Structure formats: structure tokens, C-alpha cells
Amino acid sequence: MNGLTLYEYDALTFPASGLQEGGGLRIVPPKVYEWLELQALRAAEPDEAGAPWLRLTQRRGRRAVQVTSYVGVIRAPDGFQIEVLPKVGKVIGGGDNEARDLLIEMLRCLGGFRHIQTDSAKLKATRMPLLEVFIAEFLRTAEHVVKRGLRSDYNARHDNLFALRGKLQLAMHLRQNLCRRDRFFTEHDEFSTNRPENRLLHAALRWVLSATTSQANQQLARELCFAFSDVPVSEQVDHDFQRVRLDRGMEHYADGLAWARLILEEASPLTGDGGHRAPSLLFPMEAVFEAFVAKHLARQLERPFVLKTQARSFSLVRHQGQDWFRLKPDLLVRESSTDHLVLDTKWKLIDGAKANGSEKYGLGQDDFYQLHAYGQSYLDGQGDVVLIYPKTDAFSLPLPVFEFPKSAGLRLWVLPFCLRERVLILPEDGSLDALFVHNSLRPVASAAAPKPHTEFEEVATL
Numbered sequence: 427m428n429g430l431t432l433y434e435y436d437a438l439t440f441p442a443s444g445l446q447e448g449g450g451l452r453i454v455p456p457k458v459y460e461w462l463e464l465q466a467l468r469a470a471e472p473d474e475a476g477a478p479w480l481r482l483t484q485r486r487g488r489r490a491v492q493v494t495s496y497v498g499v500i501r502a503p504d505g506f507q508i509e510v511l512p513k514v515g516k517v518i519g520g521g522d523n524e525a526r527d528l529l530i531e532m533l534r535c536l537g538g539f540r541h542i543q544t545d546s547a548k549l550k551a552t553r554m555p556l557l558e559v560f561i562a563e564f565l566r567t568a569e570h571v572v573k574r575g576l577r578s579d580y581n582a583r584h585d586n587l588f589a590l591r592g593k594l595q596l597a598m599h600l601r602q603n604l605c606r607r608d609r610f611f612t613e614h615d616e617f618s619t620n621r622p623e624n625r626l627l628h629a630a631l632r633w634v635l636s637a638t639t640s641q642a643n644q645q646l647a648r649e650l651c652f653a654f655s656d657v658p659v660s661e662q663v664d665h666d667f668q669r670v671r672l673d674r675g676m677e678h679y680a681d682g683l684a685w686a687r688l689i690l691e692e693a694s695p696l697t698g699d700g701g702h703r704a705p706s707l708l709f710p711m712e713a714v715f716e717a718f719v720a721k722h723l724a725r726q727l728e729r730p731f732v733l734k735t736q737a738r739s740f741s742l743v744r745h746q747g748q749d750w751f752r753l754k755p756d757l758l759v760r761e762s763s764t765d766h767l768v769l770d771t772k773w774k775l776i777d778g779a780k781a782n783g784s785e786k787y788g789l790g791q792d793d794f795y796q797l798h799a800y801g802q803s804y805l806d807g808q809g810d811v812v813l814i815y816p817k818t819d820a821f822s823l824p825l826p827v828f829e830f831p832k833s834a835g836l837r838l839w840v841l842p843f844c845l846r847e848r849v850l851i852l853p854e855d856g857s858l859d860a861l862f863v864h865n866s867l868r869p870v871a872s873a874a875a876p877k878p879h880t881e882f883e884e885v886a887t888l
Contacts, residue, residue, distance in 0.1 A: 428639070429506050430454070430509070431509040432450075432508065432509070433510070433512070433515055433516055434495055434510065434711065436452060437483055438454050438459065438462060438490060438492075438508070439453060439454075439459065439489065440454065440460075442488065445486070451486070454508070455506065459491070461503060462491045462500075462502070463482065466478070466481055469481065470482070479494055480493055480494065481494060495710060495773060496709060496711070497529055497714070498707045498708040499556050499707045500708065505637070507555065507557055509526075509555055511526060512525055512532075514775070514816050514845065515528070518818060528846075529714075530559060532715070532717075532718040535721045536709070536714065536717050557638075558639070558640045558643060560688075561640070563685065564630065564689060565643060567681040567684075567685055568630075569646065569650060570678060571627065576619045576657070577619070577621070577624075577675060577676055577679070581620060581621070582613060583613070586602060586609050586612075587609065587612055588608060588609060588610075590610045591610070594611070595612060595613050618656075619657050623672075623676065625657055625659060626683060627682055627683070628651070628657045629660040629686070631650050632659055633689055633690065634689065635648065667687060712771075714773075716756050716771045719814055726862045727861060727863070728860070728861060728862055728863050730762075731759050731760065731861055734758040734759075736754055736756065738752050740752075740753045742799060753800055753804070755800045757769040757770070759861055765804045766809065766861060767809065767812065768804050768809075770800070770811075770812070770813055771843075772813055774790075774815060776789060776840075787825060797811040797812075797813060798811075798830060798838075801833070801838075802833070807833050807835055808836065809836065810857065810858060811837070811839070813839070813841070815841075816842070816845055817843055817844040817845065817851065818842075821842050828840070841853070
């Protein structure tokens, strides 16, 4: 593959005499670096919404660009591919292969990526670059559409025919056929496969055929392109997506069109609407981790508790009759209309050994302010709030409880979430056990996991 693999917050620079890779620094071809530097400048523009996916920095006295917390695939115009994997791959062992598998599994928790089939024998993710994994999944969904049959639809056409068909357009007929009595300029409906959904899939297949380096993917893409040979390629992608209709008989198109949107718009499903548009398939790990925890934490809850995502019932202040600064915790454990536990996910590596006043485990003061506000509003200052971080060798057990001196009834827990076992590690004192199933302290096997309880379909159906 013409490219390289790195992790979140690694840096990229151009070749130089005596410069060697290492310490989170990677070298890319000069033209690729120039393109990346231009992208970093564009991402830093004031009118770009959201956090930048790439930023300018320096390493060893040289200019460099640093990837941020976005993971996925960056594809330069010349085809050079940069695969960005989650930073936990550096600390949980298993290397690139396990980090790649973990990312694919976590992406399945996003609404736009439920259709990823990580258990497919054809996927072989550990031996495929991430972009080839995405391409293979799109080809699988496109092949499913072809096997079920391309759907046709009636399209209005205007043409100068030898026989009267449909409705005669008198003005155009007189203009073009005044001396041609054997012709009729008509408007008629034609039943054909030339419809927006098929045009978009064909355009995505053509893109894939030019991007993939896998022989198997190239062969399958050519075969599928042949099946779409009677369908023109979409020339107005945005317009065709607006005209997509997944009505009766079109359900099998849903997954293929979801992939086609990602491929043709080259934008993350979480940043493509109104935010800045990354030039490749990139995903913010904060949102990916939140969705992953929400899916699997719902399985740990004891009945009748349910998990609510992105609650927004309260505001921090009220000003002139208006609510300002919405308080939106990531997760909320609720029973009926009563809130029992507030949780917030943080995609950050902390160290349980740094138990001192200067390092503070690597925790952020702003996060504690945030959780204190959540606890006062959603729990009336009485109960438990939780910060969830990914479990690593340096943070494998819950930290001792944090207390708020001016809020005696409110406690804050910092708990690890095991990415391998997909389970939240609870405090040893059992203070949260009433909310969770009996075996929550032990890894939960996926086959034996209870049915998730959540108010959100996106979590419940995963």
C-alpha cells in the first residue's frame, strides 16, 4: 500500500537529511506534506466549525502537521493513504491489527455504521488497511443490491420520435418538425433503472475502482460496474441524494447508499452536516467512544433502569426568561421519571499511579466543574456522578471516590471502561451495584449479555 499507519496525535513532516522517524513522528513525501499543511491551514480558519482534524506544529525544530482525535483514513490527491488508529492501540497491546479491529467494532455503534459486518469471513480486517476494509464493506452492500435486483422507476423524457408516444409537445413539435411529418416531439414516461439511487451507487463504484489497491476488491468492483452499465454515473451528487426514496421495495438499498454517501461526499457522518468537512473518512473518537459505551453499558443495567443518551432537561442559568447554557450529559440512568446516575465519557488516557496534587491522574479540572453542575441539576445535589475513561494498564481499577466539600451528598467516581470486554468496571465498595446486573464487576460475555434497556432506538437496536 502506498501509505502509512499512525495513531492519534502523531505528527507528520517531510524528508530531510539525518531525520529519522520515531517518538510519534512520521515522514511523508514532500508533495503529500504540502497538501497536508494546506489542509491544516484551512481547518484553522475561523469560519470552520468544530475541532480541527489536523493542525500545524513543530517537531525537532522542523515544521510538521499533527493529527488530532480524528481516526480513519486520510487520502491525499495522489492516492497516498494515511491510516489513523485510536491512541489506545499503543498501550493495550496487539499493535496496529488490534487497534484496527477495535476501531471497526466501535464504529458499528454509530448510527451510520450499523451495517459493518465485522464477523464476515471475507473481511480479514487484520490483514487489510482500513480504507480497504471500508471499500470491502461497501462492495458487499452493493453486491447485495445487485443480487436483489436493480429497481426501476418511471422517468419523464422529452424526445423527437418517429411515432407518437405520450403527450405531444405542440410548441416544440412545430419548431423542430415543421418540415418533418414523420417526427413527433413528445413528453413520455420511460420505465428504466436510471434513477438517483442507482446513479449514486454507480458513481461510488467508479470511485472505489480508482481508489482500491486490493485485487479482490478491484475484481468485484469491475463485476458490479458491469451490472450498472445501463445506468449513468451521477453528475449531481447532492441533488441525487436529495431525491433518494427508500420506499417499499427499496429497503435493500439503505446500507449501500449509506456507504455511497460517505464515499462520494468524503465526509464523516458526524461532521458532514453544517460542520467542517474532512477530505477523507474521518471520525471524532470522542463521539465514537461515547456511542460504544452507550451501547454496551445499556446491557449492564438492572431492570427497570434505562439509559438515556444526550439528555438536555436543564440549563445552567436563566436570563430574562430564557434558558442559557444547556446541561447535556452524555449518559443518564433513569427509572421512570427519576434520574439516578449521571455519566460522562472522556476519550483520554489517564494514569492511576499519578495520585498527587500536581499531576492529579491526568484529569481535567473543567470535567469536574461540568460533572458538579450535572449533579446539582439532574440529581439535586444528592447521588453519584461518573467520569468514564478507557481502561489501560495504567488505569485498570476505579479511582478512590472524589467528594465535593460544599455538596456533601454528591460524589464523583472515575471509572475505567474495558474496550476488550465491553464492560464498565464498578467501584469495589458496591455503591453502584444496585443499578447494574449482578455480574457487572466481571467481564460480560456477549452471548450472555442481557437485553439492553434504553430510551433511544440507536442504542437499543444495536
